[in-house]
Amino acid sequence: MYGHRWTSSFGEKADQDSVWATVLHDVSGRQIANGLTLLVEKGDEFDWPPPANVFRQLCLYVPGLPTEEEAWDQALRGEYKHDAVRVAAKQTGTYDLRTARPDNNTLRKTFARNYSIVRARAVMGKPLEDTIPLGIEHEHKSPMQVQFAHSHQQARDLMQAQGIPNDPKQARAMLLAKMGIRRDNHA
Numbered sequence: 393m394y395g396h397r398w399t400s401s402f403g404e405k406a407d408q409d410s411v412w413a414t415v416l417h418d419v420s421g422r423q424i425a426n427g428l429t430l431l432v433e434k435g436d437e438f439d440w441p442p443p444a445n446v447f448r449q450l451c452l453y454v455p456g457l458p459t460e461e462e463a464w465d466q467a468l469r470g471e472y473k474h475d476a477v478r479v480a481a482k483q484t485g486t487y488d489l490r491t492a493r494p495d496n497n498t499l500r501k502t503f504a505r506n507y508s509i510v511r512a513r514a515v516m517g518k519p520l521e522d523t524i525p526l527g528i529e530h531e532h533k534s535p536m537q538v539q540f541a542h543s544h545q546q547a548r549d550l551m552q553a554q555g556i557p558n559d560p561k562q563a564r565a566m567l568l569a570k571m572g573i574r575r576d577n578h579a
Contacts, residue, residue: 415444419451422517427451452515463507468494479520480507 416424427450431438434450442450456474458466463477467489472478481489483506484499492499509524533541548558557563568575 412444412447415448416451419448420517423451423515426453454511454514457511457514460504460507464494464500464503467503468492475520476507476510476514480510483510483524 419427427447430450430453431442431447441447454476457476458474463474463480466472466477467481467484470481470486470490472481480503484503488499489503506524510520513520513522551558557566
């Protein structure tokens with residue numbers, strides 16, 4: 393397509409230290425073929441060879457793969473226009489998605505993680521259906537929640553140091569005994 397323009401800019405032999413080699417080092421032959429096909433199809437857009445990063449995007453393009461926002465909307469409606477959305481929704485939980493509100497941030501984060509993994513599989517040409525390992529979520533606590541938990545731990549430590557039992561019935565019996573109060577059950 394570009395003939396002498398390409399060779400005058402990049403030479404006739406591949407340079408392993410070139411920007412192109414660095415940018416495309418992990419792209420498979422099938423993906424490069426995909427990029428070349430798209431380059432031919434979109435030939436009107438490029439009157440000069442595109443930069444390496446643009447060509448990489450062409451190589452990694454998967455037809456019909458929606459954006460994360462579009463995939464989230466499809467998953468909430470239960471209407472999947474691409475298998476990647478269906479697989480990510482299944483991994484997240486289709487019932488949870490169909491009954492969720494669009495502003496459910498926790499579920500959205502889980503879906504976004506699953507979708508990004510499935511989307512990466514689609515880009516690499518790997519099977520979409522493999523299971524996705526569960527991620528470890530980091531619990532965010534407000535400063536008040538942290539202080540409350542710390543205060544409770546200090547109270548438990550103090551009770552243990554003073555020999556006060558954790559069981560409420562035992563603690564009550566101990567308190568009544570120290571105060572000399574007898575509670576007999578009279579029938």
